[in-house]
Amino acid sequence: MTEVDRRDFLRGAGFATAAAAVPTEASAAIARPPKQISPQAVGMLYDSTLCIGCKACVAACKEANKMPAEVPATLTGWNENTWDSAEDLSGRTLNVIKVYRNGTAEQKDHEINGFAFVKRHCLHCVDPSCVSVCPVGAMQKDAATGIVSYDPDVCIGCRYCVYGCPFGVPQFDFSSALGKIAKCEFCRHLQKDGKIPACCDVCPTGASLFGPVKELEREIERRTAAAPGTPYQFPRGKIGENRPPNAATIPTYVKGVYGEHEAGGTQVRYLAGVPFPKLGLPTVGRQSPASLSEGMQHTIYQWLIAPLVAFVGFAFLARRNLALHHDDDAPPSKEG
Amino acid sequence: MDATCNPDIDFEACLGPNPDEPVYGGLTRRQMLQFCAGIAATMGLSATAGVRMAEAATAPARPPVIWLHGQECTGCTESLLRSYHPTLEAILLDVISLDYHDTLCIGAGKQALDYKHAMMEKNKGKYVLVTEGGTPMKDGGIYCKVGGKTQVELIREAAEGAAAVIAIGSCASWGGIQSADPNPTGAVGTHEVIPGKLVINIPGCPPSPYNFLSTVLYLLTFGRPPELDQQNRPKFAYGRLIHENCERRPHFDAGRFALEFGDEGHRQGFCLYKIGCKGPETYANCPSIGFGDVGFGSWPVGTGHPCFGCVEKETAFRKPLHALSTVKTLTPPTAFPQVDAEKGKGVSVGAAAAVGVVGGLVVGAGAMLLKQMGDGKKSAPDETKERV
Amino acid sequence: MSTAAPLRRSLVTPTTLVLVALVVIAFCFLLQRFLFGLGAVANINPGYPWGIWVVVDVIIGTAFGCGGFAMALLVYIFNRGQYHPLMRPALLSGLFGYTLGGFAVIFDLGRYWQAYNLLLPWHAQLNSVMFEVALCVMAYVVVLWIEFSPAFLERWGFAAIKRVLDRWMFVIVALGVLLPTMHQSSLGSMLLVMEYRLSPLWFTLWLPALFVISALAMGYAVVMFEATVVSKTFSLPSEHALISKMSIVVGWITVAWLVLRFGDLVARNALPLAFIGSISVFLFWVENAMFLAAALVFITPAGRASQRASFLGAVALLAGGSLYRLDAYLIGYQPLNNWSYFPSVPELMVSIGVVALEVLLYLIFIKTLPVLHGDAARR
Structure with missing residues (x-):
């Protein structure tokens, strides 16, 4: 299955464009209006060109969220739990640094014969699918900060959020009898004490930058507007906070900001020197999938009118027809 | 010197008749040989090369x-x-x-x-x-x-x-x-x-100093320069990044950094990358051999000061002391997951067999039923009519 | 006038013993699942959080349980009383299809001990398709047991209760048609959130309609399949005449499904994707070929007349409908981060065990309760 499916994915380009192009008009008509980002929304900017792959954010995340180290089966031979080396997001890893390699992998942030890092965790969608699909409301989006949070005491473990997330973020811990969903919640427990998310706190270069989405947007604009090679003071930790910046030069960015429009927009944004799909960031259209599924559902079930009408109709017919055939259900004793 | 002597096996045999007589300006032959063996080891050469170095260095015409x-x-x-x-x-x-x-x-x-x-x-x-x-x-x-x-x-x-x-x-x-x-x-x-x-x-x-002395002795011994970059x-001496052999490297991997001089992380001996250490872009053997022969940790980073990349033309006196360095290479243990890595368990033999057996049983049972059916015209429609 | 009666046969046969063994094996693995977690037994992973326990046992399993829904629609809503003899076996299969689907949900739920949250109004999440499906399925299981309860009441002679029930049966019947319409269509709506990951060969705004229509077709196919298998297995008189009359309805439903599916593919300009060589595209054609084969059997008089062809048609419809669901939920979507999935042996054994339990209970019920058509059963 793996081999064949892989070939399938290699044709993913055609697949993805078709998926993005096909349903637009009709689905836009059915979808409910898009949600707007909160003015106080907080977010993160991940600049792949600044990332040096030190994984400090991964280690800090594990520590801040009390997650155990992970060693995949393929690595147990040389690494007996010495280093956390999660291969992907999982029920025990909320944040992971992955690498893109091509050819000789010599130059950083080059698509050909280069390499680049990418950080994966929850993007905190403006209109999150996980919140929309959760049957019991265990996933919630904060109205002000926009943080998508998870409540394990409500969750029933159906994993629809895992299935439905367009970015593959929420994960269920399959290795525990009492497993729960794991996803980045922007370290909201630390934020309560006035701290910032652990990954941004430890990032040495400012590749992960925390702050209000509005300010991050302005920062992105400044970086993309400047010519490559211009000296630039990259803020570290939280934007606007009093930390010494990282003095470096503006790199060559690929066009676009990942997360600006994907699935109705997200509060995490990516800048990179390598095309986003190469970094494993899925190609996602502008319409939020949640708006489509909710639109369809509320069209069919608006005020429960359609089901009620159908029920009355069915009941009327059933009553009439049952009366006609009533003796069909007579007990066998009458005959036998 | 006996040409067949092999110091890897028997160091004493290479010492000659009066090993402890000070002949080389206060150095005994034993000390001289030990020094040259040490130099040879620094360069990754065998003890035999050390003996040859001692011979070259103590040759009558200096x-x-x-x-x-x-x-x-x-x-x-x-x-x-x-x-x-x-x-x-x-x-x-x-x-x-x-x-x-x-x-x-x-x-x-x-x-x-x-x-x-x-x-x-x-x-x-x-x-x-x-x-x-x-x-x-x-x-x-x-x-x-x-x-x-x-x-x-x-x-x-x-x-x-x-x-x-x-x-x-x-x-x-x-x-x-x-x-x-x-x-x-x-x-x-x-x-x-x-x-x-x-x-x-x-x-x-x-x-x-030992990088210099080693090079000189190599030149004297072999008559050609050592391998150069x-x-x-x-x-x-200059083949590997300081970052690769740095004793503070585990702190880097774990995200533990000194943020300013004298802070908690600095006192704990955390990684100095954030205060401008140029170890990640500097090729030198400082963390391996240290300075001044006073033991482990006697080099800038060991004493709590970030490396300023003195051996690198592009770094020293050109980059600001506290500017972040560029991490040059990716080395283990940072085994990064690949973006396009294949994951998940494939088809096991048992699972394929189970699916096969179930499929076979279903098809077999269906075929048995079909065989019983004939062409189906034997069924009696009138009987059913009566029931309705 | 026809009535139902228990089939007086021995409960202990080689078949039932094998089924019991399969059920025991499944329960052993389930014990392991509850002690050590889902990952200890199943191969589900971050890319495939839903495996065959969800897709086969619940999504496909409930479609197999649509016999009761399909027959109730035909008999009580469209007033085709002549098919009434097929009603109770259909209800019985629906009863088990749904009850065991619900059972499968419980052991597949990661946090099953909190499943009651679905019923607490302050946790209700009205935007969630899953919430609607969960409530509808739960309600429908109750409705099915009530619909089927006359069998118990007759067996043990609670005539008074049965009279009350008879008076209100029309409400239950109406619910028994409404609820499956709602949640079988919602099983399709559940995939709408996969807008960017499901192949356009399956992703369409018509998913709810395609799911409910195929569920209906599969419901009739189950009734036809079951009637044939039971009559052949227990050497009972054939119901073929009745089935053959009903099958024209099934044929046109299947045609309608095919027209909707391909019309939509053409309208969305997605059909070219069906000519790319890949395993999912191959399965796309297999599932449609199954539907087409069934349609050809059921709309041609010759096909309907032949018992063998009808049986094969019903099997093709069930296989096609199952494959459609399997493809839409597991094979047609692009898992993120290059995960792959194939069920493990324990995982398969649990699903096989659930089917074995279903067949086992069906056999026990038809042998102890008045389910099968009386004249036949009493022979």
Whole structure:
């Protein structure tokens, strides 16, 4: 299955464009209006060109969220739990640094014969699918900060959020009898004490930058507007906070900001020197999938009118027809 | 020396008849052999090479060395003076014949220079030229003169008859601090003064004395320079990133950083990357051999100061001290998951068999039923009609 | 006038013993699942959080349980009383299809001990398709047991209760048609959130309609399949005449499904994707070929007349409908981060065990309760 499916994915380009192009008009008509980002929304900017792959954010995340180290089966031979080396997001890893390699992998942030890092965790969608699909409301989006949070005491473990997330973020811990969903919640427990998310706190270069989405947007604009090679003071930790910046030069960015429009927009944004799909960031259209599924559902079930009408109709017919055939259900004793 | 002696197996056998008699300027043969074996080990050579080095170094005709100073602080010589196994004077006076050294020679003025010329004539084609310090090129090189001659002239003159040229220190290797922007004197490294001639660079500010001594002994022993990198630095000393061998590397991997001098992380000995350590872009063996023979951790990062990349032309005196460095290579243990890595368990034999068996049973049972059915015309429609 | 009666046969046969063994094996693995977690037994992973326990046992399993829904629609809503003899076996299969689907949900739920949250109004999440499906399925299981309860009441002679029930049966019947319409269509709506990951060969705004229509077709196919298998297995008189009359309805439903599916593919300009060589595209054609084969059997008089062809048609419809669901939920979507999935042996054994339990209970019920058509059963 793996081999064949892989070939399938290699044709993913055609697949993805078709998926993005096909349903637009009709689905836009059915979808409910898009949600707007909160003015106080907080977010993160991940600049792949600044990332040096030190994984400090991964280690800090594990520590801040009390997650155990992970060693995949393929690595147990040389690494007996010495280093956390999660291969992907999982029920025990909320944040992971992955690498893109091509050819000789010599130059950083080059698509050909280069390499680049990418950080994966929850993007905190403006209109999150996980919140929309959760049957019991265990996933919630904060109205002000926009943080998508998870409540394990409500969750029933159906994993629809895992299935439905367009970015593959929420994960269920399959290795525990009492497993729960794991996803980045922007370290909201630390934020309560006035701290910032652990990954941004430890990032040495400012590749992960925390702050209000509005300010991050302005920062992105400044970086993309400047010519490559211009000296630039990259803020570290939280934007606007009093930390010494990282003095470096503006790199060559690929066009676009990942997360600006994907699935109705997200509060995490990516800048990179390598095309986003190469970094494993899925190609996602502008319409939020949640708006489509909710639109369809509320069209069919608006005020429960359609089901009620159908029920009355069915009941009327059933009553009439049952009366006609009533003796069909007579007990066998009458005959036998 | 018995040609068949193998110090890897029997060190004592190589010592000869009177191993503990001080013959080499206070050094016994045992000490000399131990020193050379140590040097050989530093370079990744076998103990046999150490014995050969000792033989070369103690040969009756000691190789002559001419040592020139340019724009510099004499720190490299100071550093060499602080090597202890053996002491530099033992090496300089007994192992090599330091015929001329701007700082260390006893004579002065014309006398010294005359002696230098005489020695250069006498040993033409045999002596080793060591240069310490940068060479100013601007305005005809007038910013550094000895005996009325510019440094450029002095080097060209000395290099002509030299068997080998070694540039010690960053100044001689690539210009050093005086070449920093705006470089008012037009300072350059030795190799730019004598283009076309091989100059072995031992950069560092100062360089570790053992990197220099090892190179000299290698030259004497094998008659050729050790393996060099693109900037003509010996690979045994400048082959790997400081970041790769740094004792603070685990802190980097774990995200534990000193954020400013004297803070909690700094006192705990955390990684100095965030306060500007250039270890991730600097190729040198400092973390492996340290400085000053006082034990583990005796090098800048070990003492709590970020590496400033003294051996790298692009880094030292060019990048701000506290600017972040560029991490050059990806090395284990940072085993990064690949973006396109395949994951998940494939089809197991058992699962395929289970699916096959179930499929087979279903098809088999269906076929049995079909066989019983015939063409289906045997069923009696009238019976059913009666029921309705 | 026809009535139902228990089939007087021995409960202990080689078949039932094998089924019991399969059920026991499944329960052993389930014990392991509850002690050590889902990952200890199943191969589900971050890229495939839903495996065969969800897709086969619940999504496909409930479609197999649509016999009761399909027959109730035909008999009580469209007033085709002549098919009433097929009603109770259909209800019985629906009863088990749904009850065991619900059971499968419980052991597949990661945090099953909090499943009651679905019923607490303050946790209700009205935007969630899953919430609607969960409530509808739960309600429908109750409705099915009530619909089927006359079998118990007759067996043990609670005539008074049955009279009350008879008076209100029309409400239950109406619910028994409404609820499956709602949640079978919602099983399709559940995929709408996969807008960017499901192949356009399956992703369409018509998913709810395609799911409910195929569920209906599969419901009739189950009734036809079951009637044939039971009559052949227990050497009972054939119901073929009745089935053959009903099958024209099934044929046109299947045609309608095919027209909707391909019309939509053409309208969306997605059909070219069906000519790329890949395993999912191959399965796309297999599932449609199954539907087409079934349609051809059921709309041609010759096909309907042949018992063998009808049986094969019903099997093709069930296989096609199952494959459609499997493809839409597991094979047609692009898992993120290059995960792959194939069920493990324990995982398969649990699903096989659930089917075995279903067949086992069906056999026990028809042998102890008045389910099968009386004249036949009493022979």
